[in-house]
Amino acid sequence: MNIRFGPAGNSSAFYEEGCKSSLDMPGWLKLKGLNAYEYQCGRGVNIGEETARKLGQLASENGIYLSIHAPYYINLAAADQDLREKTRSHIMKALTAARWMGARVVVFHPGSGKKDSREDSLKRARSFLGEVSKQALDEGFGDIFLAPETMGKKSLLGSLDEVLDLCSVNPNIIPAIDFGHLHAVSQGGMVAEEAFAAVFDRMESVLGKDAFKRIHIHFSPVEYTEAGEKRHRTTRDQGFGPDFTHLARQLSKRSAEFTVICESDGRQAEDALVYKTIYKEVTAKLERL
Numbered sequence: 001m002n003i004r005f006g007p008a009g010n011s012s013a014f015y016e017e018g019c020k021s022s023l024d025m026p027g028w029l030k031l032k033g034l035n036a037y038e039y040q041c042g043r044g045v046n047i048g049e050e051t052a053r054k055l056g057q058l059a060s061e062n063g064i065y066l067s068i069h070a071p072y073y074i075n076l077a078a079a080d081q082d083l084r085e086k087t088r089s090h091i092m093k094a095l096t097a098a099r100w101m102g103a104r105v106v107v108f109h110p111g112s113g114k115k116d117s118r119e120d121s122l123k124r125a126r127s128f129l130g131e132v133s134k135q136a137l138d139e140g141f142g143d144i145f146l147a148p149e150t151m152g153k154k155s156l157l158g159s160l161d162e163v164l165d166l167c168s169v170n171p172n173i174i175p176a177i178d179f180g181h182l183h184a185v186s187q188g189g190m191v192a193e194e195a196f197a198a199v200f201d202r203m204e205s206v207l208g209k210d211a212f213k214r215i216h217i218h219f220s221p222v223e224y225t226e227a228g229e230k231r232h233r234t235t236r237d238q239g240f241g242p243d244f245t246h247l248a249r250q251l252s253k254r255s256a257e258f259t260v261i262c263e264s265d266g267r268q269a270e271d272a273l274v275y276k277t278i279y280k281e282v283t284a285k286l287e288r289l
C-alpha cells in the first residue's frame with residue numbers, strides 16, 4: 001500500500017536544526033519518519049536541472065515521494081491569450097522540473113474567471129486544461145499527474161465539483177483535495193466523518209474506484225472568515241478544524257492509497273507526523289473490530 005505523509009515546503013524546525021538547503025530535506029524527513037515532500041514552486045519554477053536531479057536522487061535514496069506545487073500565477077480560466085500562454089509555460093516548466101526530480105504529481109490552483117459567469121470560466125478552464133494535459137501526454141509527461149486543487153475561497157475556481165469536473169478531462173489529471181480549504185469554504189462544514197465520506201462518494205461517482213489508488217491530499221488546521229480561508233494554523237492552536245481523525249477513518253475504511261501533504265504554518269513536518277500517528281492508531285482500531 002502506498003501511504004505517505006510529508007510536509008509542503010520546509011518546517012521552521014528544519015532551519016532551527018541547522019539545515020539550509022532543500023537538498024538536506026530527504027534525509028531529514030526520513031529521520032523524522034516521513035516519506036513525502038511537496039516542493040514549493042509557488043513563486044515560479046526556479047530550480048535548475050542539476051539541483052532538481054540531485055534532490056530526486058536523494059529523495060529516491062531516502063524513500064521520499066516527491067510532488068511539486070506549481071506557481072500561484074496559473075489561471076486556466078484566463079480569457080487573454082497572453083495569460084493563457086503564461087499558464088501553459090508555468091505548467092510545462094513545473095512538469096519539466098518534476099521530470100528532473102522524479103516527482104509524480106504537479107499540484108496547481110485552477111484560477112478564477114474575472115468577469116463572466118462561473119460556468120463560462122469553468123468551461124474555459126476545462127478546455128484549456130484539455131489542451132495542456134494533451135500536450136503533456138504528447139511530450140512524454142504521461143507518468144506525471146496534473147492535480148488541480150480544491151480552493152479555500154468561494155471567489156476562486158476550485159470547488160470540489162469543479163475540480164472533479166476538471167479531472168475528468170484526461171487520465172493524467174487527478175484531484176488535489178485540500179480538506180482545510182473545503183472546511184474554510186463551507187464555513188466549518190468538515191466537522192463529522194460523514195462530510196469526509198461525502199467527498200469521497202462524490203469523487204468515486206465522477207472518477208470511479210481507481211481514484212482511491214492515488215489520492216493527493218492537503219491537510220492543515222485552517223482559520224477562515226466569511227470569504228473563506230484566512231490562514232493556516234497548526235495542531236497546537238486550539239479551536240481550528242478540520243479534525244484529521246475523520247479523514248483517517250475514511251481513508252482506512254476505503255483502503256485508500258494516498259499522499260497527505262501537511263501545510264501547517266511552520267510545523268508542516270511535525271503535524272504530518274501527528275497525522276501519520278492518528279492514521280496508524282485509527283487503522284489499528286478498525287482492524288481490531
Ligand SMILES: [Zn+2]
Pocket residue numbers: 069108109149
Ligand atoms: Zn495550493
